[in-house]
Amino acid sequence: MPPKRQASGTARTAKQSTLAFHGSSNKVTKSGARAQTAKKNLSDVKKSAVEQEAERGDVLKSPHFEPTVVEKPAKSAVKEQPASTPEEIEARKITEKRIKQYWAEKEKSRRAARVHQDDLSVHEKILREFDMSSHYGPCVGISRLRRWQRAHRLKLNPPIEVLAVLLKEQEGGDANMVQRSRMDELLNSNGLELEMGVV
Secondary structure, three states, X not given: OOOOOOXXXXXXXXXXXXXXXXXXOOOOOOOHHHHHHHHHHHXXXXXXXXXXXXXXXXXXXXXOOOOOOOOOOOOOOOOOOOOOOHHHHHHXXXXXXXXXXXXHHXXXXXXXXXXXXXXXXXXXXXXXXXXXXXXXXXXXXXXHHHHHHHHHHOOOOOOHHHHHHHHHHHHHOOHHHHHOOHHHHHHHOOHHHHHHOOO
């Protein structure tokens, strides 16, 4: 290896010490100046805290301080319903006869009748068919109503009859059970419930 070149005109600077991670010579030492400034900062904090306490005391003792009382509006006997969308208004106008016609058309388009769904109501059949249709997005983790609204916003043209069934079922029975898809119930239920036949 060739010898190191040294600049002839510049002053020598101190060499950097070699790092050593063993032995007793690697203790961390702190400068005293830093510790003194830390003590000063701590005393400043204590003073400012005392000053804030005094200011609060002045505010509480001042004659201008008056507690404010917030009046709660009286609850009306009629619950205010959120503004219905035009689709919801149209869906509320759909009759039970039109819902049954919609399902009859769906059944005609199939090769065979759904024998395993004989014991279900027409509403439940429509909702289950909507749940299993992947065309309108995933059915797990989202309520049926939100899924319908999402599909409508994305212009996927979900059937208005499904919204009508959802609104009728929601008004008539347990709104939470209507909103969960059957697939969501099966995937999120305990194995114990399935064995007992609860679900």
